[in-house]
Amino acid sequence: MDFGPHLLLASLEGAVGAAVLALTALGLSLVFGVMRIVNVAHGAFFMLGAIVAWWVADALDAGSALNFLAALIIAPLAAGAVALVAERTILRRLNYNPESTIVATIGLLYVIEQVALMTYGPDARPVEAPWDFRVQLPWFGYSGYKLMVIAASIAVMLAVWWGLTRTRIGLMMRATQFDRETARAFAIPVDKVYGGVFAFGAMLAALGAVLVVPIQQAHYLMGNDPLLLSFIVVIVGGLGSLRGTVLAAVIIGMSDGIISVFFTPTLAKIIATLVVAMILVIRPKGLFGTQSA
């Protein structure tokens, strides 16, 4: 294949990866920014979203478009509910202590993964894309659904941005992030904000997973890669900075796609990890971070 079309394909693949990664990493970044919690179970919520999506599609069996639409609504709600229960019953009782919550979320990761293995099983199962539409370019064909994933991800991110900056709830979240004690003094229900943010973070991960499931199939171990990449993105972008997270997701996702296509996927992972190490050395705050990692 010539260089031009090859680059186009690499960019498209990178953009799809970046779109899903941005959603997942945004959830992780929000949770860290507001609650100061490193949520190791984030990948498990991602996987949960995909598995619930399969369950919904399988149970409903009402045509691929309706199945997918239902999954798009139900799966994030289910993941959010699990996250909310975990937050109320575990994290709150640990007083959101940074060290304890890391260990607790590692435990949560194993619990969710094993429950998925015991109930859903070890197989990879596909959810049909809502439509079967293939774009034929002069050099190669491309899945129309993948293009929709990019658009959907941009739309969700714009909505999150609008919600954070233009709504009352967003204001409460930002106030809590800025200073928990002062926010409480201004009668902001910090406790409820925490619960909501943790659930919302999980919902973003689950949403990313529902978008990815027609491309990749649902599998109980599928959360590991997104978790690693999300951490990389959050560190590169700057802990707690949403702007940095989105920008870093685009950079990491695109470079991952392009390096994978022209060289090998292994090299792409090596380079991404190297970038993190360099950023931690040269600019510990990340691109837009307000405090050091």
Added chain:
Amino acid sequence: MADKVKSKRIRPSSGISRRRALAGLGAAAAGGAALSALPGFVRYAQAQSSAPIKIGFQVHRTGIGAAYGRWYARTTQAATQVINEAGGINGRPVEIIAEDDGTDPKRGAEVIEKFATQHGADVAYGTLFSHVVIGSAPRAGELKIPYFVVSEGHHVASGMLNRYTLQPGITDVKSQVQSMAPWVASNLGKKVTMIYPDFAFGHNHRDYFSAAMAAQGGEVIGKIAIPPTESSYFKYFPKIPRGTEVLYHVMVGPGVLTFVKEMGEFFGAKGPRIFGFIDSLEAVNIASPGLEFLEGSYFWEGHPRHAQASSGKFDAFYRAKVGVDANGASLDDPKDIATYSHMFGCWETLHTIKRGMESAGYRGPGDRAKLIEAVEDIKAMEESQAHPQGAKIFNGKTHQVFGHQFISQVGGGKLNVVHKTAIEEGFYKDEVDYTKQPL
């Protein structure tokens, strides 16, 4: 207040006192006694000779081999039932002890160890994924426990493993691709690009198919290796060189359906001709949405998934016992597609273990060496209830069996056999003589 804190610290938080522990042990012992008094246990509580033959089954219950593991387990269960109903082995019942290896080589070696030392298994059996076989076989050799693999890898016949590792139930990749190459070269094209998983099994395909094509005057112009844990494949397709006449694909792992679908998205209707190993679509319905582009393409099959007019009564018997319908799906769930081209190996291997043990007069782990020698002496295997896939010839020196291969064309959502190779087409020069190694 201070007293309270103190007393709290002294008391063990788990709440298990010595008295309770003793009571628990007593109850367990009583339970055990009660259990052994049940009718089923009487039989085995007598002499050594009526105790069951224990076969340690190393199964990929989780990890990337899970779909194969599920069907290997079902086939093993069905074969064991058939063998036991016919009187077992040497009049003793067969008992399967299954342990999950997570499709992980390190865990695989531990499982072998458990079979030998903890479960007191007579033999170990049943592994598919080649990296698990390669990780486990050295331990089996050290523990001197016969290890019957159902793996397809060339590592048994290449001499890489040891005298305790045998593959009497399924043919190896070298033999498979060697008998495919002439047909591919004369019917599809001579310029081939290969896509294969980047581990031992895929490397077997790469090396031996390239050599076999060269022998046919063909050429492999592109070799694309994909990590078996990959979940997105689109990025690999641009690497297919221009001028490729035949695309040869073989893929394993949870992402196989995605792999084939993305191949269709990439090429549409105007790609090169496609020849695949059914591994790329084992446990996947060939009529899945997104796979329409495969119509007219060809697959290697080890054992035809869709019942053919030429399939005999032995295949029908085997199919019914394992619980597979004429379309290769589970009788209980038409969405659950079998790994039909591989799992017959479990059925046949268990029958070969039976044959070996009976001709060796096997009585217990002390006779393991005799069992190895007895299996090495086996030559012809007739198509029969024990060998429903077809006749085979076993090579005792290389510990590898040879058999027929099938080429099927996709048509109307089914795989229709268009060619069956002769056993001899898969022969190659011996690369090892395991019988010269000490037992």
